[in-house]
Amino acid sequence: xxxxxxxxxxxxxxxxxxxxxxxxxxxxxxxxxxxxxxxxxxxxxxxxxxxxxxxxxxxxxxxxxxxxxxxxxxxxxxxxxxxxxxxxxxxxxxxxxxxxxxxxxxxxxxxxxxxxxxxxxxxxxxxxxxxxxxxxxxxxxxxxxxxxxxxxxxxxxxxxxxxxxxxxxxxxxxxxxxxxxxxxxxxxxxxxxxxxxxxxxxxxxxxxxxxxxxxxxxxxxxxxxxxxxxxxxxxxxxxxxxxxxxxxxxxxxxxxxxxxxxxxxxxxxxxxxxxxxxxxxxxxxxxxxxxxxxxxxxxxxxxxxxxxxxxxxxxxxxxxxxxxxxxxxxx
Amino acid sequence: xxxxxxxxxxxxxxxxxxxxxxxxxxxxxxxxxxxxxxxxxxxxxxxxxxxxxxxxxxxxxxxxxxxxxxxxxxxxxxxxxxxxxxxxxxxxxxxxxxxxxxxxxxxxxxxxxxxxxxxxxxxxxxxxxxxxxxxxxxxxxxxxxxxxxxxxxxxxxxxxxxxxxxxxxxxxxxxxxxxxxxxxxxxxxxxxxxxxxxxxxxxxxxxxxxxxxxx
Numbered sequence: 022x023x024x025x026x027x028x029x030x031x032x033x034x035x036x037x038x039x040x041x042x043x044x045x046x047x048x049x050x051x052x053x054x055x056x057x058x059x060x061x062x063x064x065x066x067x068x069x070x071x072x073x074x075x076x077x078x079x080x081x082x083x084x085x086x087x088x089x090x091x092x093x094x095x096x097x098x099x100x101x102x103x104x105x106x107x108x109x110x111x112x113x114x115x116x117x118x119x120x121x122x123x124x125x126x127x128x129x130x131x132x133x134x135x136x137x138x139x140x141x142x143x144x145x146x147x148x149x150x151x152x153x154x155x156x157x158x159x160x161x162x163x164x165x166x167x168x169x170x171x172x173x174x175x176x177x178x179x180x181x182x183x184x185x186x187x188x189x190x191x192x193x194x195x196x197x198x199x200x201x202x203x204x205x206x207x208x209x210x211x212x213x214x215x216x217x218x219x220x221x222x223x224x225x226x227x228x229x230x231x232x233x234x235x236x237x238x239x240x241x242x243x244x245x246x247x248x249x250x251x252x253x254x255x256x257x258x259x260x261x262x263x264x265x266x267x268x269x270x271x272x273x274x275x276x277x278x279x280x281x282x283x284x285x286x287x288x289x290x291x292x293x294x295x296x297x298x299x300x301x302x303x304x305x306x307x308x309x310x311x312x313x314x315x316x317x318x319x320x321x322x323x324x325x326x327x328x329x330x331x332x333x334x335x336x337x338x339x340x341x342x343x344x345x346x347x348x349x350x351x352x
Numbered sequence: 353x354x355x356x357x358x359x360x361x362x363x364x365x366x367x368x369x370x371x372x373x374x375x376x377x378x379x380x381x382x383x384x385x386x387x388x389x390x391x392x393x394x395x396x397x398x399x400x401x402x403x404x405x406x407x408x409x410x411x412x413x414x415x416x417x418x419x420x421x422x423x424x425x426x427x428x429x430x431x432x433x434x435x436x437x438x439x440x441x442x443x444x445x446x447x448x449x450x451x452x453x454x455x456x457x458x459x460x461x462x463x464x465x466x467x468x469x470x471x472x473x474x475x476x477x478x479x480x481x482x483x484x485x486x487x488x489x490x491x492x493x494x495x496x497x498x499x500x501x502x503x504x505x506x507x508x509x510x511x512x513x514x515x516x517x518x519x520x521x522x523x524x525x526x527x528x529x530x531x532x533x534x535x536x537x538x539x540x541x542x543x544x545x546x547x548x549x550x551x552x553x554x555x556x557x558x559x560x561x562x563x564x565x566x567x
Contacts, residue, residue, distance in 0.1 A: 098453060103504050106453045167456045171413040172420065175367065216412040216456075254408055295503050295533035332503040332533070 023285075024243040026149055026205040027265045030287055031321055033078075036314075038347035039289065039324050040298065041208065041247070041268070042331025043083040044104070045340055046071040053101045054333050058085050061136035068141060072148065074337070075344045080145060082137045082153045084330040085130075086210055089155045089191070090163035092128040093121065102333060110166040115177075118184045121164075123191050126198045135198060142203045149205040151245065154195060156211030157229040160188045167213060174221050181225060189229045196237040196244070206243030208268065209233075212329070214259075215250020215272070222251070223258035230262035238265070245289070249329040253277050260286065270328035271296070276316045279323065289324035292343070294331045303342045310346040353384055360393035360425060365400055367417030369424035376425040386432040390469070394425050398467025402552035412460065415551065419463030426466065440471035442562045445487045446497035447475030449508035454501035457531060460551035461497060468555040470495075481512040488521050495558050498544075500531040510542040517543075526561040530554055 030037060046067030047057055056063040068080050087105040091097045099105045112118050127135065134152060141150040155163075161184045162170045173181050192209075199207050214226035226248075234244050249270025251259055256278055259267060267282075269275065269290040278288055292298065297309045310325070317323040325347045331340070356379040363371035372394075379389050401418040404410035410418075444465050448458050455477050462472050473491050475483060479498075488496060496516075500506040509529050516522040528546040529539050539547035546561060548554035 100451070103451065103502060108453060168416060168459055171456075172416050175413050175417055218411040218414070221411070221413060252408075296535055299503050299533070300535070300538070334504070 022238055022240065022265065024206065024238065024265055025241055026151075026243045027287060029149055029205075030266070030324055034321075035349055036317065036321075036323055036325050036347065037078040038326070038344050039077075039079050039081075040327040040331055040340060040343060041081060041084060041329065042294070042298075042327060042335060042340070043067050043071070043081060044333040045331050045335045045337060047333060048335075048337055049074060054103060055099055055101050057083060058088075058099070058105060059130065059133060061133045061140060064133065064137040065140040065144075068137070069144065071340075075340065077344075078148065080141050080148050080150045081208065082134055082141070082151070084153045084208070084210055085134075086155045086159060086163065086212075088130045088134055089160050089188075089195070092124040092131050093160075093164050093188075093191075094124075095163060104333070107163045110169065111164045112184070113165070113169070115180045115183060118165075118180065118187070121184075121187060123187055126191075126195050131195060135202065138199060138204050139202050152199040152202075152204050152207040154192060154199070154207050154209050156209045156214065156226065156246070157185055157188045157192055157233070158217075158226040159211050159213040160192070161185055162213040164188070171216060174217065174225055178224075185225060185229050189232055193233050193236045196233060200237055200239065200242040204242070206245060208245045208247050210247045212247070212249050215248050215252070215255065215270075219255050219258040222255055223261055227258055227262040230264065234263050247329075256281060266324070268324075268326060275313070279317060279320050282322070284322050287322045287324065289326045291326065291328040294327045294329045294335070298327055298331050298339050298343065299335045301339065303338050306339045306342040307346050310343050314347065353379075353382065356382060356384060357389070357393050360389065361397040361400070364394060364397035364418055364421045364425065365404075367414065367421050369417075369421040372421040372425035373428050376428040380428070380432060386429060386436055387438050389429055390433065390438070394422050394429070395467060395469050398422050398464065398555075401467070402464060402555060405550070405552050412456070415460060416463070419460070419467060422467045423463070441469040442494040442558070443471045443473070443491060444495045444497055444558065445473045445475065445484070445491055445493040446499070447479035447484065447487075448477040448499045448501075449505050449512065450478055450480045451508060452500050452502055452505040453477045454499070454531075457501070457551065458497075458499040461499070461530065461548070461554040464551040464555040465497075465558055468559060470558060481508065481515040484512045485515055485519055485521060488516060488525060493525060494562060496525050496527045497554065497558075498527070498529050500529075500533065503533045506531065506533050506538065509544065513543045528554060528557055528561070
């Protein structure tokens with residue numbers, strides 16, 4: 022289904038730059054990561070600061086893959102300056118999965134994500150707003166334990182499926198609430214699915230993402246599927262999810278991916294957020310961005326972006342270099 | 353006897369831990385040399401798993417269950433190896449650095465190193481420089497491996513290396529680093545001896561460093 026956000030992308034010339042990163046805005050506001058992930062007002066200010074500084078064509082809420090896991094009861098480690106991480110395992114076997122309650126939308130910090138999105142929509146002045154959520158397989162990993170879940174994907178798939186069904190029900194409800202807020206869509210992050218074989222990815226990620234997409238996507242609300250670990254070999258199975266837009270990381274061969282997908286499918290990515298945005302010099306960012314634009318030359322169905330979330334303390338000058346290069350105003 | 357080795361090999365490559373244990377037990381009972389079971393059965397099979405991963409046929413789940421099968425076989429073999437005083441090819445201390453709780457990459461590297469014949473001391477996650485130092489002083493490893501998945505924590509690799517230098521513990525070990533934000537350039541900047549992109553490369557790198565050390 023073509024959505025208003027998809028139209029917005031396809032009708033843009035030159036391509037619209039959309040690095041994924043809210044934490045860089047904290048360099049401007051001076052708030053901590055802890056504040057941004059626990060206070061909607063802080064996260065809102067970070068997004069607006071980036072929007073004002075770089076005239077961002079899209080506004081994104083923060084990528085924080087602990088939010089939904091925390092709502093399910095996972096223990097979280099939170100520090101001032103790091104994106105929160107999940108500690109331990111919430112469930113470890115079939116019985117515990119069966120007993121695991123599905124949280125209400127708005128539980129824990131899902132309320133922060135939703136409130137941030139709501140404030141952005143109110144302030145947006147026509148700029149599209151995208152929310153951020155985790156994908157079903159990646160959420161299941163955080164609840165069960167990454168290594169353990171990857172193993173049972175081969176040894177006890179029935180147990181994994183039971184958990185996937187629960188998280189999918191929650192995510193469907195969660196995305197519906199985002200939709201009701203008036204955002205243009207969400208970026209759904211499924212990084213753990215990139216660790217699976219193509220067949221495993223199809224069975225344990227795409228199938229459930231598709232269920233969510235079929236339930237929530239409307240002409241006004243899109244789902245952008247982010248998988249920063251996926252490689253070209255995964256592409257056909259990732260596409261089975263039926264998303265309108267796919268956001269890939271550095272491991273994806275973007276040139277070949279663009280050649281393989283139909284013009285109806287929009288791809289985004291994929292400059293390395295740490296290797297390029299965080300670590301490189303401004304001149305190197307310009308050079309890598311130009312290479313990316315050359316790869317995508319002639320394709321309207323492409324969004325130049327980072328391959329994943331920009332880490333905290335990413336130099337603002339590097340982000341500026343990226344925007345200016347894509348917009349064509351640098352040499 | 354050869355078919356016993358094939359059965360061990362196939363059990364590990366297929367990720368069948370029960371078969372790996374049974375076949376190692378059976379080979380020992382048939383009188384097969386323990387070192388041969390280790391080298392031509394278990395280590396050879398993990399080398400094949402590494403190749404399958406590099407070739408894009410195996411992915412992380414397949415590696416994990418193969419490594420689990422290898423560990424199962426090793427649990428039967430280890431007492432015999434100890435009894436016969438058969439030494440590992442080297443000792444490795446490994447951990448995820450302070451402030452970082454990610455462990456999937458580190459776990460895979462541990463398993464591949466064990467599968468390559470190393471004795472591995474896994475310090476788990478959130479390991480402070482002082483704890484790495486203590487482990488190096490206690491276990492006297494040949495190699496120290498450090499993992500980080502966050503840009504904000506990877507600088508603790510540099511801090512750890514500096515501390516080892518300060519305390520005179522740097523000279524006799526090789527240090528390898530890995531994790532998503534790491535690059536060869538960062539590894540060199542931190543003073544590490546090597547950088548590995550994935551678990552299979554880490555095992556190969558560790559072996560190469562050991563071979564280099566033996567001169």
